[in-house]
Amino acid sequence: MKIFVFGNIKIKLSCSRIMKKNTFVFKISLLLLCLFSNPSWAQNFYVCNNGADSNRGLSPYEPWATFDFAMSRFSTLNAGDSILFCRGGTFTSSFPRLFNQHCASDAPCTIADYIPPDVTPINAKLPVIINGNANGVFNFQDGGDADHDEGYVVRNLSLKGTGTGNGIFLFNDVDYVTIEGVTIDGFDIGIYSASANPPNPGANKVNDNIVLRNSTIINNKNQGWLGGCNDCVIDNNKFTNNGFGQKIFNHNIYISGANNSGITISNNILNKSAFVAGKCAGVSLVVHGVVQDLTIKDNTVFEDIGAAEQACWGISVDPGYATEESFSNVIITGNKVTNVGNVGIGCASCTDLQILNNIITHSQDFSFTGIKVPVRAEDTVKSDRILITGNYIELQDPNQRGKQGIVVTSTGDVNVGANDIILK
Known part of the structure; x- marks a missing residue:
């Protein structure tokens, strides 16, 4: 599949299919078009502190200089194009928003x-981008009502906050x-996957197919990750010291939203x-809403x-709002939860729930339950069709603080x- 952009019009063509046309001239013309539109021809634009915004930015030897100028060109990129920041460089961001319907x-x-x-290469530290914008460094959105856009990659950058923005x-x-x-350090919220304004045709008000992987999300005051999405993956990341601005309501990962699926x-x-x-x-990893x-x-x-403290639960999927919430087809498996708060793994208003093969150990000097369902008051949907098996729970309780392995009152x-439950 090839993508051709003419002004604001994006056309997808399959070269294997268009070559079946009958005329010789048509075949030759489209063959050349397919060859010269190969993704290897996508354009890179370079940015480095020793450059100048008056440069063309088309090679590492004539880079642009500033983050804001480079981002001002983002809306003009064609599908497959890249803006690249030099390793070892430091940049300050204040560009308001990013939106491009050419990307795919x-x-x-x-x-x-x-x-x-x-x-x-051995001394090539990640580019550092310092937040100078109330909204944060990378603000992917269009203004007004929601218009669908897609196809963005953010890779190998160190984003530094000053306690505000995303x-x-x-x-x-x-x-x-x-x-x-990507390292995201020192913001109010590390990554915020929010909802949408009323949709224009072609938009569904949900962020779909979001992937966060191999990244470090640290020292963000409010939340590490906040929000919902459809068909998304949060994999192989480190979340540390997120949510230090407030007890109980802040988290390392906080999934929320009214209609999410495939997380x-x-x-x-x-x-x-x-x-x-x-x-x-x-709670370190919490899920609220409808998922x-x-x-x-x-x-x-x-x-x-x-x-x-006892409010420092490990993993919990449960209602947290005044509106109705529920969670269906939930699998919590293979996790290791150690020395957290009052509950290791909990669920409420969960149906078709499987809690399998987790390792939970606890040696703190307060009461604790390894697995609890329901873990708190449920909404109209009650937890049902529950399988809890293959879990190993080890509890150190020398002072008889009241520790329990599995509590299910559904x-x-x-x-x-x-399940193996060991009380020492």
Whole structure:
């Protein structure tokens, strides 16, 4: 599939199909078009501190100089184009918003890094982009009512906040976004996947196919990740010391939204959630709202001995709003939860729930329940069709603080068996 852009018109053509046309001239013309539109011809634009915004930016030897000038050109990129910041460089951001309908899921526009000619690769530190904007560094949205846009990659950058704004903000139906190899440090919210204004034709008000992987989300005052999405993945990231601005209501990962589906949270490391006065005081990974097809697997959630309050739960999927909430087809499996607060893994208003093969250990000097369903008051949907098996729960309780392995009070279809619970 090839993508051709003419002004504001984007045409997708399959070269294998168009070559079946009958005329010789038509075949030759389209053959040349397909050859010269190969993705390898996509344009890179370079940005470095030793450049000048008056340069063309077309090579590492004549880069642009500033973040804001480079981002002012973002709306003019064609599908597959990239804006690349030099490793070792430092930039300040104040550009208001990014929106481009030329970019595509199969030919995304990329914002990433490059190694300049005068830098040794071993010394090539990630480009640093310092937030100078109330909205944050990368603010992907169009103004007004929501128009669908898609196909963005943010890769190998270090985003530095000053306690305000968002490292990356997705709003007004932004789809097919990949964030990888990025450090997001010191914002109000690290990544915020928000909803949308009323939709124009072609928009559905949801951010679809969002991927966050191989990244570090640290020291963000309010939340590490906030918001919902459809068919999205949060994989192999480190979340540390997010939510320190407030106890209980702040988190490392906070999934929220009215109609989300197909969310996978896997292989992440989480600790120091809502870390206030030297102790974790908020759930590290929490899910509220309405979610179908939720998988939480192979994550590590931990706190140090003496560094957790009882509000510092590990993983919980449960209602938290005044509106009706529910969670269907939920799988929580293969996670390791160590020395968190009052609950290791919890669920409420969860149907078709499987809690499988998790390792939960606890040695803090307060009461604790390894797995609890329901973990709090439920909405109209009651937890049902529950399978809890293959879990290992080890509880150190020398002072008889009242620790329990598995507590299920649901009256629905419940199957609990083949779990190892050790009380020491």
